[in-house]
Amino acid sequence: MYEKRWLKNCVFCANVCIFAFESYKQPMKRITIIDIAEALNITPSTVSRALAGNLRVSESTRRRVMDKARELGYQPNIVAASLRKGKSDTIGMMVPRINRHFFSHVISAVEEVLNPAGYNLLICQSHERVLREEQAINVLLKNRVAGIIMSHAMEMSDFSHILKATSENIPVVQFDRVTKQVPGPRIINDNFSGGYMAVKHLIRSGYKRIGHLTGSLSVNVYQDRFRGYKYALDEASMLIDATHTYQGAITRDTALNCARELLEKHQVDAIFCAGDYAAIGAMEAIREKGLKVADDIGVVGFANEPFADIISPGLTTVEQNAYEIGIRAANSLIQLISRSGYTAIQTEDVVPVRLLVRDSSMKNGSNV
Amino acid sequence: MYEKRWLKNCVFCANVCIFAFESYKQPMKRITIIDIAEALNITPSTVSRALAGNLRVSESTRRRVMDKARELGYQPNIVAASLRKGKSDTIGMMVPRINRHFFSHVISAVEEVLNPAGYNLLICQSHERVLREEQAINVLLKNRVAGIIMSHAMEMSDFSHILKATSENIPVVQFDRVTKQVPGPRIINDNFSGGYMAVKHLIRSGYKRIGHLTGSLSVNVYQDRFRGYKYALDEASMLIDATHTYQGAITRDTALNCARELLEKHQVDAIFCAGDYAAIGAMEAIREKGLKVADDIGVVGFANEPFADIISPGLTTVEQNAYEIGIRAANSLIQLISRSGYTAIQTEDVVPVRLLVRDSSMKNGSNV
DNA sequence: TTGTAAGCGTTATCAA
DNA sequence: TTGATAACGCTTACAA
Numbered sequence A, B: 001m002y003e004k005r006w007l008k009n010c011v012f013c014a015n016v017c018i019f020a021f022e023s024y025k026q027p028m029k030r031i032t033i034i035d036i037a038e039a040l041n042i043t044p045s046t047v048s049r050a051l052a053g054n055l056r057v058s059e060s061t062r063r064r065v066m067d068k069a070r071e072l073g074y075q076p077n078i079v080a081a082s083l084r085k086g087k088s089d090t091i092g093m094m095v096p097r098i099n100r101h102f103f104s105h106v107i108s109a110v111e112e113v114l115n116p117a118g119y120n121l122l123i124c125q126s127h128e129r130v131l132r133e134e135q136a137i138n139v140l141l142k143n144r145v146a147g148i149i150m151s152h153a154m155e156m157s158d159f160s161h162i163l164k165a166t167s168e169n170i171p172v173v174q175f176d177r178v179t180k181q182v183p184g185p186r187i188i189n190d191n192f193s194g195g196y197m198a199v200k201h202l203i204r205s206g207y208k209r210i211g212h213l214t215g216s217l218s219v220n221v222y223q224d225r226f227r228g229y230k231y232a233l234d235e236a237s238m239l240i241d242a243t244h245t246y247q248g249a250i251t252r253d254t255a256l257n258c259a260r261e262l263l264e265k266h267q268v269d270a271i272f273c274a275g276d277y278a279a280i281g282a283m284e285a286i287r288e289k290g291l292k293v294a295d296d297i298g299v300v301g302f303a304n305e306p307f308a309d310i311i312s313p314g315l316t317t318v319e320q321n322a323y324e325i326g327i328r329a330a331n332s333l334i335q336l337i338s339r340s341g342y343t344a345i346q347t348e349d350v351v352p353v354r355l356l357v358r359d360s361s362m363k364n365g366s367n368v
Numbered sequence C: 001t002t003g004t005a006a007g008c009g010t011t012a013t014c015a016a
Numbered sequence D: 001t002t003g004a005t006a007a008c009g010c011t012t013a014c015a016a
Helices: A016-025 A034-040 A044-051 A058-071 A078-085 A100-116 A132-142 A159-166 A193-205 A220-235 A253-268 A275-287 A322-339 B019-026 B033-040 B044-052 B059-072 B080-083 B101-113 B131-140 B160-167 B192-206 B221-236 B252-267 B277-290 B322-339
Strands: A089-097 A119-124 A148-150 A172-175 A186-189 A208-213 A268-273 A298-302 A316-319 A346-353 A355-357 B090-096 B118-124 B147-150 B171-174 B188-189 B210-213 B272-274 B298-300 B317-319 B348-351 B354-356
Touching: A016 A172, A016 A193, A016 B118, A034 A044, A044 A058, A058 B080, A078 B080, A089 A100, A100 A119, A119 A132, A119 B118, A132 A159, A132 B277, A148 A322, A159 A172, A159 B059, A172 A322, A186 A193, A186 A220, A186 A322, A193 A208, A193 A268, A193 A298, A193 A355, A193 B118, A208 A220, A208 A253, A208 A275, A220 B019, A253 A268, A253 A275, A253 B298, A322 A346, B033 B044, B033 B059, B033 B131, B059 B317, B080 B298, B090 B101, B090 B131, B101 B118, B118 B131, B118 B188, B118 B210, B131 B160, B147 B160, B147 B322, B160 B171, B171 B322, B171 B348, B188 B192, B188 B221, B188 B322, B192 B221, B192 B322, B192 B354, B210 B221, B210 B252, B210 B277, B252 B277, B272 B277, B277 B298
Parallel strands: A089 A119, A089 A148, A148 A172, A172 A186, A186 A346, A208 A268, A268 A298, A298 A316, B090 B118, B090 B147, B147 B171, B171 B188, B188 B348, B210 B272, B272 B298
Antiparallel strands: A316 A355, B317 B354
């Protein structure tokens, strides 16, 4: 299998070693359609057509081309094809962080639709940084992606970098964190209902003064959860006190601090957190003060991170349907690409959420 | 700014709407170096050189080219450049799952090195499926990536798909789940020491019969942790009973079942789990039996997933230095690419791990 | 320092 | 049904 002369001592591991061979070997010449054509005495165009499944090619040559391609180990060069076609089959996907439960599941769902359709994903993270989001979009554009599926970094206000894409007719589908300033479909969670259900549930459980820890209200996601929160309070004729809502309290640490204040200054007896990490911070603050989660202070989170049902007491939280969002976003994008023109459809697709009731919101174990 | 005639009612939102304009507008012609050249009355080659920072171009034209490029909104076409150069600046990254704490942090670290160096990442998940790993590798090859950084799916035994890459001189850096069957550097955790430290710690804490839940022992990662486990037992002259080790018990569910057996049939008083999710399953089994974690049955995990310090009792676990692994893998790859030849260097780079002692392994709160 | 020209591997438009 | 040819946008010897 390997030529004898190469089976000598490897300079690195000092053994007779196939890697010694591998290294000396000339880099394998890459097989192109021209090689196939020459081997078969036909032209590259025919090979190309055969490989592409074009109907204008005889069944026999089609078979011969396929066989030869396999025999030579032909790998199509998508780079060349993309250049020629002016389109790649790469889809850009941009999220704030890939390691958030929600985002990673959206990505998986998107892959499930896009891979079978022949697309592959170029995944970027903005790490919640405006600058990195801009850079990442540029990377995607330079790579001439066929489309973009994205969720914005938190403090975005200028979206011109994305308009660059849409104005070049590269369709953009936004999900979760979206803005109307960018044309194209938006797939979002029913954050309003999520917030509403969460707070209504707290009220029903008997809590009277409900605080709210959330991210920046300039983000649609937090804005909507906040509206749900207010709506539930209002519906129950409860006081809506603006000082009971803390923005920028979405990480564990920031939430810890704000929860301390909420407990100290405002004597709340329940906290609705716009994220599960924040809920963890809130629980810490509660325990720090010698109070009991649930019995003394109710807590509800948002996202159903994997730890929500592991911690004790179990965290009541709002589950988002990441899978559904990913599927819809991917399908939207495929449709846009196939219609390859009007990218400005301003549809908003709202995916239902679900309240998962666990113990953290159950006063004295009461199941209301 | 927008031509008046386009500012009419949008067919979709029925409003006067800039998206109505956006949609009617012809897709912006893409600016190429030829456009810049024509505008400046020079040749494309000069433009190319100027843009590439080539020294053989006068400072003045360089400046003019740069300015004109910015003015016209030029976006280099990497696809064309890659085709011409026969190399892309895309690096393929393949992991079993992007939402594992460890992998997502490795990815971030890799990005931190690669992005500033002008590379971007094509991220794929194998979802622990052999077939998907093969497909993904093919995608990377078809995209002519400049190199691959990867961690294998669990049940891999045939690595010929990856040898396809190395034989085409595409360097492959393996990390975490690695095999000697693939040439190239390997960056791994010190899993042996991790297992050893974990079990030694359990022994010191006073536990006498220590079981082990792990993944397939054909995977280097689990094999090494297992060796550490045995070494620690042996060192303490404790019985090593093969039936106390369960393979294929690495998810929460599978671990739950195996832990039940371990407690029932084998009366262990501690469980070393090769993963934190398994540890959660073990804890469930313990509680199910009316026993107390730590006081009755000690538990140690592996990976320090984000929930490890949130749950109660806190999970003693082995922290892996994902950041360091990512950095080293990325640097290795850059080096290989620049040397663009000998990809067969068989180095193994072992990154230290750290035991994080929390309450789950503390008998009666004793701090030994 | 700049221009000329060829070529990377495809696909698409003709014409045969 | 197949072949000839040009083109996608860029880089790079080589020549000037």
